[in-house]
Amino acid sequence: MDTLLLEMKHITKTFPGVKALDDVTLDVRQGEIHAIVGENGAGKSTLMNILSGVYPAGSFEGEIIIHGESCHFHTIKESEQKGIAIIHQELALVPYLTIGENMFLGNERGSYFRIDWDKTYNRADELLSMVGLEESSKIAIKDIGVGKQQLVEIAKALAKNVKVLILDEPTASLNDSEAKKLLDLLLEFKSKGMTSILISHKLNEVSYVADRITVIRDGQVITTMDKEQKAFAEDEIIKAMVGRSIEDRFPKRNIKIGEVSLEVEHWTVYNPINQGKKICDDITINLHKGEVVGISGLMGAGRTEFVMSLFGKSYGQDISGTVRINGKEVHLNTVQQAIDNKIAYVTEDRKTNGLILSKPIMENTTLANLKAISNHQIIDPDLEMQVSKDMVAKMGTKCSSVLEDVNNLSGGNQQKVLLGKWIFTEPEILLLDEPTRGIDVGAKYEIYTIINQLAEEGKSILVISSEMPEILGICDRIYVLSEGRIVGEMLGSEASQEAIMTCIIQNQKGAKTS
Amino acid sequence: MRHSLGIKDSMKKNSMLLVLIATMILFNGLISASGRGSLFVPANISNLISQNSYVVILATGMLLCILTGGNIDLSVGSVVALVGALAGTLIVNLGWNIYFSIFICLLTGLAIGAWQGFWIAYVRIPPFITTLAGMLLWRGVALIILNGLTISPFPEEYLRYFNSFLPNTDDKARVFTITFVLGVIICLVVIAYTLFNRQTKKKKGYQIEPLAYTIARIVFLSAAILLVASLLGQHKGIPVVLILLAVIVLGYSYFTSRSVPGRHLYALGGNEKAAKLSGINTNRVLFFAYANMGFLAGVAALVGVARFNSAAPTAGTNYELDAIGACFIGGASAYGGTGTVGGAIIGAIFMGVLNNGMSILGIDANWQKAVKGIVVLAAVVFDVLSKKRVKSN
Numbered sequence: 001m002d003t004l005l006l007e008m009k010h011i012t013k014t015f016p017g018v019k020a021l022d023d024v025t026l027d028v029r030q031g032e033i034h035a036i037v038g039e040n041g042a043g044k045s046t047l048m049n050i051l052s053g054v055y056p057a058g059s060f061e062g063e064i065i066i067h068g069e070s071c072h073f074h075t076i077k078e079s080e081q082k083g084i085a086i087i088h089q090e091l092a093l094v095p096y097l098t099i100g101e102n103m104f105l106g107n108e109r110g111s112y113f114r115i116d117w118d119k120t121y122n123r124a125d126e127l128l129s130m131v132g133l134e135e136s137s138k139i140a141i142k143d144i145g146v147g148k149q150q151l152v153e154i155a156k157a158l159a160k161n162v163k164v165l166i167l168d169e170p171t172a173s174l175n176d177s178e179a180k181k182l183l184d185l186l187l188e189f190k191s192k193g194m195t196s197i198l199i200s201h202k203l204n205e206v207s208y209v210a211d212r213i214t215v216i217r218d219g220q221v222i223t224t225m226d227k228e229q230k231a232f233a234e235d236e237i238i239k240a241m242v243g244r245s246i247e248d249r250f251p252k253r254n255i256k257i258g259e260v261s262l263e264v265e266h267w268t269v270y271n272p273i274n275q276g277k278k279i280c281d282d283i284t285i286n287l288h289k290g291e292v293v294g295i296s297g298l299m300g301a302g303r304t305e306f307v308m309s310l311f312g313k314s315y316g317q318d319i320s321g322t323v324r325i326n327g328k329e330v331h332l333n334t335v336q337q338a339i340d341n342k343i344a345y346v347t348e349d350r351k352t353n354g355l356i357l358s359k360p361i362m363e364n365t366t367l368a369n370l371k372a373i374s375n376h377q378i379i380d381p382d383l384e385m386q387v388s389k390d391m392v393a394k395m396g397t398k399c400s401s402v403l404e405d406v407n408n409l410s411g412g413n414q415q416k417v418l419l420g421k422w423i424f425t426e427p428e429i430l431l432l433d434e435p436t437r438g439i440d441v442g443a444k445y446e447i448y449t450i451i452n453q454l455a456e457e458g459k460s461i462l463v464i465s466s467e468m469p470e471i472l473g474i475c476d477r478i479y480v481l482s483e484g485r486i487v488g489e490m491l492g493s494e495a496s497q498e499a500i501m502t503c504i505i506q507n508q509k510g511a512k513t514s
Numbered sequence: 515m516r517h518s519l520g521i522k523d524s525m526k527k528n529s530m531l532l533v534l535i536a537t538m539i540l541f542n543g544l545i546s547a548s549g550r551g552s553l554f555v556p557a558n559i560s561n562l563i564s565q566n567s568y569v570v571i572l573a574t575g576m577l578l579c580i581l582t583g584g585n586i587d588l589s590v591g592s593v594v595a596l597v598g599a600l601a602g603t604l605i606v607n608l609g610w611n612i613y614f615s616i617f618i619c620l621l622t623g624l625a626i627g628a629w630q631g632f633w634i635a636y637v638r639i640p641p642f643i644t645t646l647a648g649m650l651l652w653r654g655v656a657l658i659i660l661n662g663l664t665i666s667p668f669p670e671e672y673l674r675y676f677n678s679f680l681p682n683t684d685d686k687a688r689v690f691t692i693t694f695v696l697g698v699i700i701c702l703v704v705i706a707y708t709l710f711n712r713q714t715k716k717k718k719g720y721q722i723e724p725l726a727y728t729i730a731r732i733v734f735l736s737a738a739i740l741l742v743a744s745l746l747g748q749h750k751g752i753p754v755v756l757i758l759l760a761v762i763v764l765g766y767s768y769f770t771s772r773s774v775p776g777r778h779l780y781a782l783g784g785n786e787k788a789a790k791l792s793g794i795n796t797n798r799v800l801f802f803a804y805a806n807m808g809f810l811a812g813v814a815a816l817v818g819v820a821r822f823n824s825a826a827p828t829a830g831t832n833y834e835l836d837a838i839g840a841c842f843i844g845g846a847s848a849y850g851g852t853g854t855v856g857g858a859i860i861g862a863i864f865m866g867v868l869n870n871g872m873s874i875l876g877i878d879a880n881w882q883k884a885v886k887g888i889v890v891l892a893a894v895v896f897d898v899l900s901k902k903r904v905k906s907n
Contacts, residue, residue, distance in 0.1 A: 314791060336793040345791065353791055356784035358851055367781055368792035370774045377774045382720045421792075 004068075005030040005195050006051075006164060011062035013046055013055065013219075020046045021060070022219040028164065028197060033190055035198045035210035039241055039468065043219040044199045045089075048166050052086040053079035077106075083163030087153045089172055093141045100124035100137035103156040127155040131185060147178030154185070165189070166197045171205060172300045183209050201241075201298060203505055207232045215240040238501045250473035251445065253452035257476065258289030260327070261460040262429050267321035269302075269309040269484075279305045279316055281484040287429065287460040292451060294475035294492075295464045296500050302484040303464045304348055307431040311345040312338035325429070339368060344427035346419055348434035348464070354418045355406045361417050362388040362402040369425040391420040396446055412443025419450060430454060433464045448474055468497045482507045529900045530845055530857060533893050534864045541871035550874055556749035558870070559742065564677070564821055566866035567755045568594070568814040572837035573844070573858040574766045575810035578803045580841050581770070581779045583786065583850035585641040587804065589630065589648030590811045590837060594830030595656040597623050597815035602665030602825030605672055612672050620812045626652065627808015628801070635801035649834070657827050666824035676758075676820030679751035690747035697743025701736040708732055755817060762813070767855040779803065783850025840865055843893055864893065 006028040013021040021043045028034045036044050049055050051064065053073030064071045066082050073079040076086075093102045100121045109123065110116030124137035131151045135144060141152065150170055157165055167186075171179035186196055186209050200206050206213060215222040215237060222240045225232060263286045271277035279302045287293050295303050308315035310323065312335035323330055325341055332338045338345070347353040355364050365388045366373050373384045388402040395416040399409060406414055415435065422430065435451070436444040451474060455461055465471050471478055478495050480488035480503045488503040542553040552558075572590050579587050597619050604615040630648050633639045681692045708728060715722050746752055770776040778799045781789040790796050814833070819825050844861030846853025868889055872882045 311791075312793075334793070334795075335791060336795070339793045347791060352785075353787045356781060356788055356851065358847075359780070359784050363777070363780070367777070367789070367794075370777060374774050379772050379774060379777060381772065382715055382718060386718075386720060 003030045004028070005066065007063075007065040008047070008051065009063045009065065011047065011050060011060060011064075013050060013060040020219050021050070024062070024216070024219070024221050026214060026221065026224075028195060029212075031190065031193050031195055032211040033186060033196045033198060033209050035200060035206040035213045036216060037199075037201055037203065037206055037213060037237060037241060038216035039201065039466070042216045042241075044216055045168055046219075047216070048086055048168060048197070048199060051079065052076055052084055052166065054086075080160055083161060084166065085157035085160055085162040085164070086166040087150070087157060087168065087170060089169040091146075091149050091153055093149055093152065095142035096140055098138050098140055099128070099135065099144070099152050102141055102152060103127065103137070103159050105156075107160060123159065124155070127158050128152075130158060131155045132181070145178075147174045147182070150174065150178075150182060151185070162194075164195045164197060166199070168199045169201075169299070170198070171200070171202065179205065203234050203237055206237075207234065213237065217241060234505060235498065235502075238498055238505075241501075249445070249469070251449050251452055253456060255290070255476060256456070256458075257291045258458060260286050261289045261325065262287040262462075263322075263324040263327075264310065265322045265324075267306070267310070267323075268319070269305060269316035270318045272315065272317050275317070279484050280309060283321070283481075283484075283486055285479055285486065287462055289428075289458045289460055290455050291477065292455050292461045292463060292475050294471040294478040295462065295481050296468060296471045296478055296504075297481035298504060299466065301481045301504075303481055304433055306481070306484075307345060307433060307462065307464060310338075311335065311343060311431060314345075339425055339427075342426065342428040343431065344368075344422035344425055344429070345431045346422050346433060346435060348437060350411075350414050350418045355414060355421075357407045358405060360403045360405055361392060361397070361399055361409075364406055364417055365391050365402070365421050365424055368421055372424070387424065391424055392417075394423075395420045395450065410439075410443075412439035412446070415439055415443065415447060416450075419447065423450075423454070427459065429460045429462070431462045431464075434466065435463060436465070436467070436470060444470075468500060471495075471500075472497065480504060529897050530843065530860050530864070530893070533896060534860055534867070537864065537871075537889075537893075538867055541867065541875075545871065545874050548875060550876070553867070553871060553874070554745065556745045556747075558874070559745045560749045560753060562863075562866055562870050563753055563756050563759070565870065566862060567759055567817050567821070568833060569836045569840055569862040569865060570759050570859055571762055571810050571814040571817065572833055573840035573862045574762055574855055575807040576834075576837040577841050577844075577846060577853055577855055577858040578766075578770070578779060579641070579807055580838075580846045580848075581783045581850055581853055582800050582803050583783045584848045585634070585800075585803075585850070586645070586834075586838050587630070587641065587648075587807045588645040588834050589626075589652055590807065590814075591830035591833035591835075592649045592652035592656065593623060593626050593808060593811035594815040594818055594833055595827065596626070596652045596659070597812045598819045598825040598829045599656045599659040599665070599827070601816060601819050602668075603659060606665050606668060606825075612669070616816060619816060620809060623812020623815065624805060624809040627805040627811070630808065631801040631804030634804055635797045635799075641804070656829075660825065660827045662827055664824050664826040668819060668823055673820050673823065674754075676755050676817055678754050680754060680757075681751055689751045690744075693747030693751050694740075694743050696752065697740050697747075700743075701739050704735055704739070705732050755821075758813075758817070762810075763855060763859055770855055775799070775802065780851055783847075783852075785851075836862075836865060839890060843890060843897075845897060865890075 004027050008024065008026045011021050011024040012019070024047060026047070036047070038044050050060055053076045056074040057072035064073070071082060094105065097105070103124050104120050108115050109119040121137050128135065128137055131154050133148060133151050133155070135148065141149060154165070170182055174182065183205055186198070189196065198206065198210060210227070212224055212226050213232060214224045217240070265284045267280055267283040268278065269280040271279050283306060297303050305315050309319050310332065312332050313319055314335060323332060330341050332341060332343070351357060356367070362384060366384055370379065373380055373387060385402065392399060392402055397413050397416040397420065399413060406417055409417065419435065432451070436447050451461060451463070463471065463475060472492065472495055475492045477492060478490050478500070479486050480500055482504045487507040490499065538553060545551060545553055576587060576590070579585050600622055601615060601619050604610045604618060605612060626648070630644050633644045634641045681689060683689060712722055712728060770779065778789070778794050781792065781794055782796050782799050786796055815830070818829060822829070840861035841853060841858045842848065842861070843864055844853065844857030844859065846857065868886055869882070872885065877885070
């Protein structure tokens with residue numbers, strides 16, 4: 001039981017401007033379930049991408065040793081040959097192919113010019129029964145649910161004679177019973193001698209299945225806990241996950257909170273595809289003028305979905321609840337109506353949902369408020385140029401000119417363009433979704449400064465962030481969201497990372513036993 | 515800071531225009547060398563314009579569709595046939611009032627465009643499928659209307675709106691004088707407009723480009739206008755259809771570059787999700803692009819029947835490919851969001867010069883097709899590579 005199957009030694013990986021992993025050493029024993037926990041962005045996924053060859057040998061420092069043999073993976077295929085299979089958070093299945101076809105994709109049975117379909121489907125059915133799926137392997141992936149798709153991914157890994165199964169947040173999109181089933185399956189595999197690495201930030205799940213837990217924070221291994229030495233204590237894990245000081249990373253501001261500007265009551269939203277699934281469940285919140293309010297919660301808690309459904313029903317169906325702005329009830333059925341009511345939504349995904357990358361800063365800046373630079377639907381190009389330059393100066397965006405394509409800017413500067421685009425709509429209420437995701441510390445500070453300025457001007461700001469120090473550092477008040485419900489509300493001055501985490505985890509436990 | 519466009523940047527921006535000019539010079543050399551006259555014979559320039567009027571009109575409409583996300587309209591050739599057949603029936607067979615018939619024809623084009631736009635924008639049927647169906651459907655309807663026969667000739671009253679020349683006189687000296695003077699007037703308007711713009715910019719305190727660039731542009735534009743005017747003046751004057759083309763091209767150019775709905779087209783093609791979250795009604799934009807394409811196909815049909823003086827069941831065959839080709843040659847992106855009306859027009863003229871030049875050279879029609887295929891690819895490859903090179907610098 002104690003033989004080492006896998007060792008990763010002194011792994012250091014830098015991305016431009018960021019050290020994602022800093023001298024990480026990890027060992028995995030034969031036949032254990034080893035959990036890796038950490039906050040979003042701590043470096044868990046990067047580490048697994050290195051192990052599975054997504055980041056090829058040479059692009060990082062350090063050594064990977066499997067069964068005492070040093071390995072250099074240049075492609076995913078090479079790591080698969082050594083028995084390493086990774087199942088990503090976003091499933092990599094082709095929806096219109098059958099389960100069987102998906103399972104043997106790139107690993108087809110038979111010869112190059114003649115696929116042996118009988119062998120394919122027979123083997124697929126065998127593997128499916130191993131993971132407890134009763135579906136025929138001949139039905140299409142799109143016809144089965146996400147939970148079952150996850151099991152297909154595992155069966156696919158088994159088809160490749162996997163020795164180490166890596167699961168990246170496998171339960172993020174599953175409901176409780178599906179998650180429980182998956183975790184039990186992992187335990188069953190363990191009893192048969194399979195080794196697994198589980199990446200998760202759901203501590204209750206991790207405590208349930210793991211033999212050892214490694215905590216990663218800011219790209220470094222903080223500690224590795226062993227169940228046999230000492231039973232896992234969640235508060236210890238939390239402390240290890242989040243324990244860092246947050247002084248000086250956030251600029252100060254004069255807090256002057258005015259009257260209530262936005263009230264949302266009994267807001268309920270259903271999943272746009274899966275009709276029965278509630279994404280937001282009876283959410284009631286309010287926002288004051290000059291106030292920065294945070295929504296904290298884990299990935300998949302429904303934070304983005306909540307604000308998007310608020311912003312002109314850009315997400316979900318069967319939306320119910322009331323919205324009042326400055327005490328007056330409003331109906332926000334389209335994005336334009338939301339904009340007209342002085343609401344701005346700065347998306348978490350600036351590349352996909354926020355900016356037109358192939359267009360210059362200027363066109364991006366004015367897109368949501370062309371009215372301001374046009375007269376009878378005719379754009380004044382000189383005015384457009386001028387307002388864009390003013391906005392670039394105001395935001396401190398670094399660029400050669402406003403005619404530069406957004407594509408060529410760094411993440412931090414793109415974020416400033418996106419924020420500037422929405423500030424140009426002159427909003428009173430700003431919904432900021434992960435306003436500092438994927439940008440460096442310096443740019444973060446600048447974004448915080450802008451947020452502070454906006455609050456001092458009397459605007460109401462709602463911030464969603466997965467980084468708890470950020471929420472604690474900039475928010476006056478914090479709502480805790482878990483599984484679509486508000487499970488806690490605390491003042492920024494009274495909140496702590498432990499308090500938020502405890503709030504979330506207690507709620508998860510409650511959901512699990514029910 | 516980049517205050518102005520460097521020579522390299524303007525080369526990059528206008529690389530297709532340079533290709534066009536080079537092609538014209540090359541053909542002119544070949545034609546002169548083979549003793550067949552010149553590409554720039556007055557009658558030939560006039561001919562070139564009327565020959566390619568339909569491509570210019572269709573390419574303008576097609577560009578709007580392509581801007582929305584690389585979507586194309588395969589049905590335009592069939593719509594041209596159908597509206598042409600309708601025009602023939604109404605004007606020749608039934609003898610209806612010409613203005614009323616033109617109105618009905620344009621309305622029909624618009625209705626067809628709206629029909630296709632509805633399926634594409636609101637039901638989200640892929641444009642390729644919708645317009646492929648339209649290509650078959652409208653061709654079929656045209657054949658039914660014509661019963662497989664060609665309708666001709668059209669009344670002189672109709673033809674003169676498209677085929678005649680201004681000024682309408684036989685006095686050669688007068689034709690030249692008036693045409694040339696008109697050219698000079700247009701030049702003066704362009705110069706006045708450019709300088710006026712510059713002045714207002716200065717007054718409002720906006721940044722202006724160096725005077726040398728403004729002057730260079732004015733000189734180039736004026737030279738081109740005067741050259742065309744003098745060539746046309748030596749023939750019969752200004753073709754009426756050129757005025758129609760100018761109105762369409764300038765109108766749509768202004769629309770796409772300066773208007774809010776025009777900007778929405780680019781935004782939709784650049785990133786539909788971002789456009790939606792910016793409050794743009796993307797369905798309506800997409801619907802508009804296709805409805806407009808139907809309308810312009812109607813216009814092209816009216817021009818086409820006048821030029822051929824007949825409404826034929828085979829009219830408009832492969833027009834869609836000419837229009838699509840013109841847009842892509844002119845630098846439109848196959849993924850949408852990039853491209854200009856001006857570029858599409860340069861592409862259309864390029865194709866026209868290619869056809870015309872090879873015909874004058876007496877190249878076999880089958881060879882013409884093969885050569886055209888290679889040259890079109892080569893032109894776009896050159897364009898793409900030159901842009902890449904400038905970018906990497």
